[in-house]
Amino acid sequence: MxxxxxxxxxxxxxxxxxxxxxxxxxxxxxxxxxxxxxxxxxxxxxxxxxxxxxLKRIPGLSGIEAVEGGIRIGALTPVATLQASPLVGQMAAALADAAAVLATPPVRGLATIGGNIGRASPASDLGPPLIVHEAIATIEGPDGSREETVESLYVGPGATTLAVHDIITSIFVPTPAAGFGSAHLKIGARAGGTDIAMVGVSAGVTLGADGRIAAARIVLASVAPTPLRAIAAEQALAGREPSEEAVAAAAAAAAAACRPISDLRASASHRVALAGVLTARVLRSAIARAREASR
Ligand SMILES: Cc1cc2nc3c(=O)[nH]c(=O)nc-3n(C[C@H](O)[C@H](O)[C@H](O)COP(=O)(O)OP(=O)(O)OC[C@H]3O[C@@H](n4cnc5c(N)ncnc54)[C@H](O)[C@@H]3O)c2cc1C
The missing domain is CATH 3.30.43.10 (Uridine Diphospho-n-acetylenolpyruvylglucosamine Reductase, domain 2)
Incomplete structure (x- = not known):
């Protein structure tokens, strides 16, 4: 030290x-x-x-509430509160999944959603589900308030578009479309998986009235300098039956999009292999939840 x-x-x-x-x-x-x-x-x-x-003495920065068109999560809301929130569970299942595997209960009691975005770790557990759910951050600065998608905030390892005087005050998660389901999975270096991700994957799938995949969003952690949107994998699903073949094609495309480094936790090639396996698993969960939501 x-x-x-x-x-x-x-x-x-x-x-x-x-x-x-x-x-x-x-x-x-x-x-x-x-x-x-x-x-x-x-x-x-x-x-x-x-x-x-x-930030702890500033009122109004913590808590989760239903608002028009979605839910508003204060930036100082602890990860443990996200994990326990029925609203988050109903409206943003991938975010609830991710909160449940972020570190250990003592860390989850302190760690906040705003700090997770502010740190901009490529291994962040909350970035991928927030991007899958098209979350929007409200930011206060010297010139007043502005809104930016969470996706657009990440620019590199530990780096965001935020200026030093910018404060994320809340995150808005829109109500998902009918027939939408999402999920998040990660593999950590230790058994139980609640430590920093070797690879993490969030996915959201919208099933149309005909049962086909109308749209999909897939975002991976720990395989690129920022949370990685796997656009080719999303496109591999659009318009298709939610079959094992479609899931396998998307998983292969997601693995091909990865640009990981090798570090103490995993080699680059191991991360690519894990990314394919996890993408297939998380898509099956998201599709199962989308089917539930379609009933
Ligand atoms: C043992 C351990 C295990 C961990 N495991 C995981 C894990 O599994 N997954 C994971 O994702 N993370 C993990 N982390 C990292 C950390 O817990 C999370 O990133 C957490 O969400 C950070 O939140 P915080 O409130 O503690 O942020 P802080 O440490 O207070 O701040 C982090 C950064 O964000 C900035 N910041 C804080 N709040 C705001 C805001 N409102 N607006 C703008 N910038 C802001 C700060 O200036 C700082 O640069 C772990 C950490 C530890 C110590």
Whole structure:
């Protein structure tokens, strides 16, 4: 462990105050939510902020509510709350699946959805299901509020489009179309799979009135610098019967799209093989849920 660099610590009570401190602090400022990434990164020396702004005293940033057209999830909502939420289970099954396998219960009690996006880990468990569900982030900055798709926020390992003074305040997950089902699976390096993903896959499938696949979304973790949309795999499913042949074609296309690195957790070739197997499994679950939703 490296010695922590000295930093000034703030607990503002409003968004305006937080944005003001961040804007004045420039590149050395960092937000603190649950701290499960930031504190570890500071202890290892990967991050050396001069200013840390804790969001915990700002009202209205945590909780899950039904709103017109979907659900709104506050950025400070802990992963454990996502896991336990019946609303998330009904409206975004892949997100509930992912929350249930993110780390261990103590980490899930601290880790937040906003921090998971803000960290932008290629191995993130929440990025893929949020992209499958076409989630939209609300972001507050010095120029006011704006909305961006979660998909468009990721630009590289640990990097987002967010400026240092931007704060994700909530995530909107739209009500899925009729006949939609989604699921998420991951394989971690240790038995039980609740550690960082060697590979993770989220999929969403919409069945049309004729029983064919009207649309599909497939997003993989830990196989590229950002969560990876497997567009060719999605196209391999569109318009087809939800058969084993269609699932196999999509799984092969997803594996072919992967651009993984080799690291301590897995070799690149092992990740590609896992990506194909997991994509097939997660598609079967998503199709089964889509059939349930079509009844
Ligand atoms: C033992 C352990 C196991 C883990 N296992 C997993 C796992 O299996 N899967 C997984 O996905 N992750 C895992 N993680 C990583 C981590 O728990 C998650 O990424 C978590 O969701 C981060 O949330 P946080 O609130 O703790 O973020 P913090 O550490 O507080 O912040 C992380 C980053 O996001 C920024 N940030 C925080 N909130 C916001 C916001 N509202 N707007 C903009 N930027 C913001 C911060 O400035 C910082 O750069 C693990 C971590 C540990 C320590």
């Amino acid at each position: 490296k010695r922590l660099r000295e930093f000034s610590y703030h607990e503002p009570e409003s968004l305006e105050a937080a944005i003001g401190i961040l804007a004045a602090g420039g590149d050395g400022a960092r937000l603190l939510a649950g701290g499960t990434d930031l504190v570890v990164d500071m202890k290892t020396g990967r991050m050396r902020p001069s200013i840390v702004v804790n």
